[in-house]
Amino acid sequence: MDFLKRRLRQLELNPPRVLALGFAGLILIGAILLNLPIASKSGESIGFINALFTSASSVCVTGLVVVNTGEYWSLFGHIVIICLIQMGGLGFMTLATLVALILGKKITLKERLIIKEQLNQETMSGLVKLTKYVILSTFAIEGLGALFLSTRFIPRYGFVKGLWFSIFHSISAFCNAGFDITGNSIVPFKGDIVVNLTIAFLIIIGGLGFSVYIDISRHKRFNRLSLHSKLVLVITLILIIVGMILFYIIEWDNLGTLEPLNTKERIVASFFQSVVTRTAGFNSIDMSKMKDTTTFIMIILMFIGGSPGSTAGGIKTTTFGAILLTTFTVIRGGRDVVAYKRRIPQEIIYRALTIASIGIFLVTVISMILTISEDANFLDLLFETTSAFGTVGLSRGVTPDLSNFGKVSIMITMYLGRVGPLTMAFAFAKRQKNSIKNYRYSEGNILVG
Secondary structure, eight states: OHHHHHHHHHTOOOHHHHHHHHHHHHHHHHHHHHTSGGGBTTSSOOOHHHHHHHHHHHHTTOOOOSSOHHHHBOHHHHHHHHHHHHHHHHOHHHHHHHHHHHTTOOOOHHHHHHHHHHTTOSOOTTHHHHHHHHHHHHHHHHHHHHHHHHHHHHHHHOHHHHHHHHHHHHHHHHTTOOOOSSSSTTGGGTTOHHHHHHHHHHHHHHHHOHHHHHHHHHHOSGGGSOHHHHHHHHHHHHHHHHHHHHHHHHHTTOTTTTTTSOHHHHHHHHHHHHHHTTTOOOOSSOGGGSOHHHHHHHHHHHHHOSOTTSSOOSSOHHHHHHHHHHHHHHHHTOSSOEETTEEOOHHHHHHHHHHHHHHHHHHHHHHHHHHHHSSSOHHHHHHHHHHHHTTOOOOSSOGGGOOHHHHHHHHHHHHHHHHOHHHHHHHHSOOOTTOSOSOOOOOOOOOOO
16 A cells, blocks of 8 residues: 555655646647547548647647648538647646636646746746736737738638638647648738738747746836847847848748749748748748758757747757857856846756757657658758757658658657647756755866867
């Protein structure tokens, strides 16, 4: 009896483990629904592996697909996919809290701990209020996005279909998913300012993080914002502008991408492609025809991804910023890592280095494995793997031709990218109860560099 009690205590679910298993359960439910014959236009089952891949891509708000979303899936399939995207983007615990609040149930301490982990908050104060804000602001932003898109989609597709397209793409963009039902992403609208800017700004807003919205709404002025919000806004802006300029310069004479477009369309397309590397897999040009240099730059941007506490993936902008600031501090011979007259704690630096190291290791290993199992060149496979890890969804045409082993490998990468490599490590690694010791070992020197 004592042994059984000990085993039950060992199996007790910590918040990271609940999140990891919750996303896995959501993926499985989605796969079962998408595997039903009613989910496809042909009335035939797609097969469990393909259904599982599509469900994982939806829940992990990635956008990698094995079949054309607009052409293959029925209305039922589209509804299942967009619901999975919404639940994956907001987080299943956020929606569970919404249901509990509607039913008048009290949010327990354990549930608050899970919400804290999911929304990437430092304290538990005001978590229920934050959850309400997250839900209301999400629906409001998605509704506004759908309104703007409807001005272009309704005249083109008719009222009912145009409205449905507007809602679907607005949710997909805000959740940084990149799923489309036009049949060819945003390529038919590559010169349309309204469609491009609406989707681009939905992606940017979705990738900033909910805590940044609250900070901006409270303080209004940049110099009053928290250090986190300042770094998120500045790094996001720099990455988008740098990505846009590099894309324009490198691709402007490429017949397969920008060369056939006029100046306005080139600028819009360059801006759009830079934004979508924030982890949303829409595209307005043929990704497979990009130059290798552009492809590698996009791999770097996809690996960085969006910001903490948002619908985006990647190692996150603040992780990249912390590592960059640490590098500059070491080069200058400084002792403390400082940004905007605030010292960044050493614990945060360690965490940033750990996340980046795990991310590099995961992307490298999966890419190497895929070179053995798949018949494609290394750069395309590295692009595909990074896109999966960053939950981006951009592809150079590799996804539909993946073997079952390759699909499973990409699924695992998407899952780890959405849950977060560090969260997964905390969820299932055995951590010592007294990991902080009251003594330190004497120093030992090693040579580096």
